[in-house]
Each structure stands twice: as structure tokens, then as C-alpha cells.
Amino acid sequence: MGFFDKIKSVLSGFKKIDEDLYEELEETLILADIGVESTEQIMQSLRQTVKEQRTDDPQSIRDFLKQIIFELLDGEHMEETYPRVILVMGVNGVGKTTTIGKLAHYYQKLGKKVILGAADTFRAAAIDQLEVWAERTGSGFVRHQEGSDPAAVVFDTLAAGKSRGSDVIICDTAGRLHNKKNLMDELAKIARIISREYPDAESECLLVLDATTGQNGVNQAREFKSAGDVTGIVLTKMDGTAKGGIVIAIKNELEIPVRYVGFGEGIDDLKPFDAREFTDALFE
Numbered sequence: 134m135g136f137f138d139k140i141k142s143v144l145s146g147f148k149k150i151d152e153d154l155y156e157e158l159e160e161t162l163i164l165a166d167i168g169v170e171s172t173e174q175i176m177q178s179l180r181q182t183v184k185e186q187r188t189d190d191p192q193s194i195r196d197f198l199k200q201i202i203f204e205l206l207d208g209e210h211m212e213e214t215y216p217r218v219i220l221v222m223g224v225n226g227v228g229k230t231t232t233i234g235k236l237a238h239y240y241q242k243l244g245k246k247v248i249l250g251a252a253d254t255f256r257a258a259a260i261d262q263l264e265v266w267a268e269r270t271g272s273g274f275v276r277h278q279e280g281s282d283p284a285a286v287v288f289d290t291l292a293a294g295k296s297r298g299s300d301v302i303i304c305d306t307a308g309r310l311h312n313k314k315n316l317m318d319e320l321a322k323i324a325r326i327i328s329r330e331y332p333d334a335e336s337e338c339l340l341v342l343d344a345t346t347g348q349n350g351v352n353q354a355r356e357f358k359s360a361g362d363v364t365g366i367v368l369t370k371m372d373g374t375a376k377g378g379i380v381i382a383i384k385n386e387l388e389i390p391v392r393y394v395g396f397g398e399g400i401d402d403l404k405p406f407d408a409r410e411f412t413d414a415l416f417e
């Protein structure tokens with residue numbers, strides 16, 4: 134049962150808006166991975182709206198909730214500029230490599246020239262897998278040996294991207310969280326290299342999270358955010374969960390916008406996040 138079905142079944146069990154209704158709603162939001170903090174905030178806005186509208190009809194709550202959630206999620210809409218450098222981070226298994234492949238394809242479809250850099254040098258298999266995506270998407274590719282310095286890979290990818298006139302340079306970076314100090318140092322070094330070597334490029338730092346991991350994903354975001362500058366989230370495996378609430382928790386509690394959502398294993402299964410579309414789908 135999806136998010137709105139649950140809300141609907143809560144609402145249909147009540148004839149008027151009372152404390153019991155609020156309590157059940159609150160529980161439903163928390164179970165949808167929205168997080169305690171955001172849920173409390175939503176409930177407060179909802180109570181306020183109900184009061185202002187002087188209504189007693191449980192059915193009116195649907196539209197109020199939808200509007201409140203939309204406003205929480207709707208951020209600024211910025212035009213992308215090129216060249217741009219995109220660092221992609223995320224722990225093993227969240228779909229990082231697949232996401233980079235999909236992103237490369239997304240930009241190719243926009244007519245952009247793309248190059249990929251394998252700066253997550255921890256596992257040879259991951260480097261090989263990224264190379265497969267580079268071939269599949271017709272992107273340039275830069276790799277070093279397993280275990281080499283990630284920052285050196287980024288350096289070479291920037292140089293190659295500049296000389297080949299790439300519009301979009303995507304680097305696969307850190308996938309490990311267990312040593313925060315190392316992660317921080319690695320990300321800081323990479324950030325320095327980008328601002329020194331390619332100051333004209335717009336850069337962004339995307340963290341890939343698996344939507345099916347719920348609150349665990351929120352914790353990963355918190356960790357990565359404290360280790361470096363995360364500018365956006367890619368939420369993968371949205372096809373595998375009805376708990377889209379993680380989007381709200383991340384945007385509201387960590388103030389990191391969700392930039393893309395992944396909804397399948399195919400190359401086209403990625404799209405920019407759209408607050409209106411997302412909220413509509415939630416309440417379908």
C-alpha cells in the first residue's frame with residue numbers, strides 16, 4: 134500500500150478532525166520514513182491550516198497535506214551551466230556506478246560531451262564496471278590502477294576533459310565511510326584540485342542514496358555532509374519502495390536538495406527531481 138493509500142485509509146476512519154486523527158496521521162508519516170523532526174513540523178503546519186480554514190472535515194486534510202509537503206520540497210530552480218564537474222559519492226551497493234552511467238546518458242541526450250573519471254580507486258572491479266558504462270554511453274574515460282590516489286585521477290580527468298572540450302566531467306569518488314578523517318582529507322584534496330585546475334567550471338557534489346534503506350540513508354547523508362560539501366542527492370531504487378518519505382527527511386532535516394531520482398536498472402531510469410511531480414505521485 135502506497136503512502137497516500139495509508140493516509141486515505143486513516144482519513145476515511147474519521148468523521149471529524151480530532152486528536153485521534155492527528156495521532157494516527159503522525160504515525161503514518163513516521164512509518165513512511167519522513168522522520169520524526171519533519172513529521173512534527175508537518176503536523177504543526179497541518180494543525181495551523183485546519184485552524185485557519187475552520188474546517189472539521191477529515192477529507193480536506195488531503196489537500197492541506199499535499200500543499201504542505203510540496204512547499205517543503207520545492208527549492209530554487211537553477212539553470213545549469215557548462216562546463217560542469219560532478220563528483221559522485223556513496224557507499225557500496227547504493228547504485229553509484231549505475232547512476233553515473235545513467236547521468237552520462239542523460240547529459241549525452243542533452244547533446245553534451247561527457248567524460249568519466251574512475252576516482253573511486255578502491256576496487257578494480259568498480260573501475261572496470263565504470264569503463265563498461267563509459268563505452269555504453271560513448272563517454273570519454275580516465276582510469277588509473279586500483280589503489281592509486283583518487284585526487285590524481287580527478288586531476289587527469291579534468292585535464293583530459295579540458296583538452297577534449299567536454300561539457301560534463303563526472304568523477305566516481307569515495308565510497309567508504311568507516312574512516313571519516315580519510316574521507317574528509319580525500320574530498321578536501323579533490324575540491325582543492327578542482328578549484329585550482331578548473332575554476333571556470335561549475336562543480337557539484339552528488340551523494341547517491343538507496344531509497345529503500347530509509348533512515349539509514351538519512352544517516353549516510355549526515356555523515357557525508359559532515360565530511361565534505363554535498364550539494365545534492367541522487368535517490369536510487371525509488372521503484373523498490375513506497376516509502377518516498379526519505380526525500381522529505383533529507384531535504385528538510387539536512388537541507389540538501391534531491392537532484393535526481395533513479396527508478397530502475399535501465400539506462401533511462403533516472404530523472405531530475407521535480408517537487409510537483411513527486412508530490413502528485415505521492416498523493417495519486
Ligand SMILES: Nc1nc2c(ncn2[C@@H]2O[C@H](COP(=O)(O)OP(=O)(O)OP(=O)(O)O)[C@@H](O)[C@H]2O)c(=O)[nH]1
Nearest residue numbers: 225226227228229230231369370371395396397398
Ligand atoms: N531497481 C533499481 N535498481 C537499481 C537502481 N539503481 C541501481 N540499481 C541496481 O543496484 C545494484 C547496485 O548498483 P551499482 O551501480 O553496482 O552500485 P554501486 O553503488 O556502484 O555498488 P558497488 O558496485 O557494489 O560498489 C545493481 O544491480 C543495479 O542495477 C534503481 O534505481 N532501481
